[in-house]
Amino acid sequence: MAKQKAERQAALKAKRDKVMAEKRAAIQKTQKEELAAKRMAANQAAAHKKALRKAKLDKRAKASDPSQSQEITKAKAENSMVPLTKASNTENAGDFAALLKGIITALLIILMLVAMVAMGRRIQR
Secondary structure: OHHHHHHHHHHHHHHHHHHHHHHHHHHHHHHHHHHHHHHHHHHHHHHHHHHHHHHHHHHHHHHOOHHHHHHHHHHHHHOOOOOOOHHHHHHHHHHHHHHHHHHHHHHHHHHHHHHHHHHHHHHHO
16 A cells, blocks of 8 residues: 555656646746747847938938039048038038027027016016
8 A cells, every 4th residue: 555655656746747847848938939039129120220220321322422522522632611512411401400499499588588577577666
């Protein structure tokens, strides 16, 4: 009887060990799949970012005419005053828009301060 009990316990232990090993294997497989998915997503994001950068560079390259760049290089060598190219005009337009926005914001703040001072004087009278 003790022998049969020991055999049953050994069989149960073997089954438990087998089930636990299968669970561990399934967990490891899931973790590997998740890690692979994360890596793939990161690679896709990096590839997308690289493609966007390349498209931006290509767009800039198309915007600037090579014949103009040669003329500009010659003009720079001869004179410090170089006419703006089409590409630099578009780049400067963004800078100018930001500067204009800042100036307008500053003027609005000054206008509001003047209005507040005027209202304060009216209240005092």
